Amino acid sequence: MAIAVTTALLIVFLTYVALCALFYFGQDLFFFRPERLPQWFAYQYPFPFAEINFEMDDGGSVNALHFRVPNSKGVVFYIKGNSRSIKGWGKFAKDFVGKGYDFFILDYRGFGKSKGRRSEQILHDDLEEVYNWLKAEYGSEKKIVLYGRSLGSGLAARLASRHRPQSLILDCPYYSFLYHISRYGFLLPVRWLLRYPIRTDLYIREVRCPVRILHGSRDRLIPYRQSEMLLALAPERIMLYPIQGAGHNNLPDFEQYHDLLYELLHAEEITVVARRA
Secondary structure: OHHHHHHHHHHHHHHHHHHHHHHHHOHHHHHOEEOEOOOOOOOOOOOOEEEEEEEOOOOOEEEEEEEOOOOOOOEEEEEOOOEEOHHHHHHHHHHHHOOOOEEEEEOOOOOEOOEOOOOHHHHHHHHHHHHHHHHHHHOOHHHEEEEEEOHHHHHHHHHHHOOOOOEEEEEOOOOOHHHHHHOOOOOOOHHHHOOOOOOHHHHHHHOOOOEEEEEEOOOOOOOHHHHHHHHHHOOOOEEEEEEOOOOOOOHHHOHHHHHHHHHHHOHHHHHHHHHHO
């Protein structure tokens, strides 16, 4: 009897260790769903754009698209979610160029034409490098609006905490990736195993520019409650806008989203007009 119990406990222990190992080594497969593109692939969009490649010091490279409009008010640096490539994400340029802003988007390493080893620190370093390029390109970071979508929301918050962009817009953000994943992997020591904790909750406390959050009220992937938790961390600097009836992937389908986006991107102009009136 004792041998049977010991054997059963050993099996349970080894199974648990195997699950921990699977989680630790399989994170890139679990959390990232890239679409890879050949280097010769030609992007096609109905708006003027340039394809840019950034060669990083460690040998990796980041592929990006830069959409421009005449007399732009600045640039929206769009930090995307965890799936596909900028081949598909480039379609969102229309939501911003139509509002008078240039639009810049890149692929993380392992996505699209971007190449090289990926880790959370490498993601941050790549974004830092590109942000500094944009700052030089536009002459001032006050011309840069950081827009973080889903997975990219935590990355954008960290970037904003280290700089002073015009503003930070978060689209369906998580309180932290650690918190979000812990909701599903609560049986595992996620805090010790997770290689992408992306602590939005810590970064957002250090952000000094205005923070605006857009979140679908019916988001089942990253519940609206997580944006409410972020709001509570710095209510004097953060504003939260629920998109009524929206889920996680369909905010642009709602007119309310576009109305809010216009207001956020033209906040200073609207304020000036209101004062004159």
